[in-house]
Amino acid sequence: MRSLKNHISLIIPLFAILFAVEFYFIISKIISEYEVNLSKDYSIIVVSKKPLTLPELKAVEPDIALIQEVDSDLIIKRLKQNGVDVNYEELKNFLPHFYKVYLSSFPSADMLEHIKQVLRGIDGVTRVETFTKVHEKMYHFLIFLKKISKFFLGIIFVTSIMLVFKQIEIWNLEHSERMYIMALFGAPLWMRNAILIKLSVIDTVISTILVYLIYSYLLSTKYLKELLGFENITISSQDLLKDMGWLFALGILISVVNVLIVSWRQPKIA
């Protein structure tokens, strides 16, 4: 019973650290996938008197990934549908070129403004229009979340490490007699600390599994996808498992470092 309580006192802070770190990982991952989605979703329309080529645009703005000419037949067709009566063949020669310009990444507001200026400066370009999508608000919210989670991660990290340290200190006291006797027979530091490290490893495994279970539940719910508004953003269970590898390593590192610090602080018996 007492040992169960001891385990829980280590599992809770370890869990808190790992949960917070994983939260940060997931937010970052969602943001980067979101950016990919947004940059596909996003377009800039350029109207130009002269034909434009991709290399030409890339030379002035390397962030431009793709341009697509809007077929003038399409525009004429639309005019016809609206019943505008003109000589279409003649009009075709007067119509400027319309291009959709795609960027390689999702631009910030400043960058967008900068790109607009650059495009306007190209010879022959008469208009540049940008289209913002509803998703942008969500994107800014995610960025905000990431910043906040970084802050909380820091706080959780510091307080939890202190709790981990306290718990390992308690273990050390509980096992100090055995460790002392082992030292009298010449046992090296790692052997004396083996029991503490073993206990920490068990608790790290338990904490990591808990984090995994909770996140795989949360990520499997429909709720998240609806919130993000993109069907194709997913955190696969492989991704999650890979993260668990990192979390486990982090947990072990925290415990082992704490065990070593605690044992250094012990009065020297050897």
Next chain:
Amino acid sequence: MSREKNVIIAKDLYLEYKKDVPIIKDSTFSIKSGSFVFITGPSGSGKSTLLKSFYGELKPKGGNLQIGGVSLNDIKSSKLAFLRKYLGIIFQDYKLIKEWTVEKNVMLPLLIAGYSKDVCEAQTKRLLKHVRLSGKENYYPLELSGGEQQRVAMARALAHNPVIILADEPTGNLDEYSSRVIWNLLEGANEQLGTTVVVVTHSIPNNLKVPFKHFYIENGTVYEIS
């Protein structure tokens, strides 16, 4: 370590727990490798304290102390751990690990020395038979009588064939027959393996087969009396 070399050398040894309260002082003596030594003296005279300095738990505050050519005055903990692997210690209060079974307790020095599981088990079995504790392998120390615990401590001290045995009242809690068994084991190690044996005791057994030296502690000073 050859037979004629001194394995323990103390020069003007000074030991204290509290500042300026000497327990051992002005003591110069040496113990030859392969010898059998008794240390006697009144209760509280500093016999256990002297042994403590031999295994490095209490550092000399003055003078010099060398074990196996290694100075204990300012020894590093890694070197001390190395040195202790060659010692077999029987403590006055046994110092058995109470969370471990008798078998694992006896195995401790073998585990530290890194022997394989088979060797550890065979050696432990053999020693427990010697101290007449076969069948109690899976008991925990607190399930044993005082004398039985003392014999576990004896088996543990012999397990790794140490170069020096330091025994603090190894027969203190034993009847005459069990005491005889312990003395036989210590004599055997000394005779057959050339182990140096240092025993703190209140009464030197009178039918010992091996030659021995006798140190006496009085008023904090160690004298060699025979």
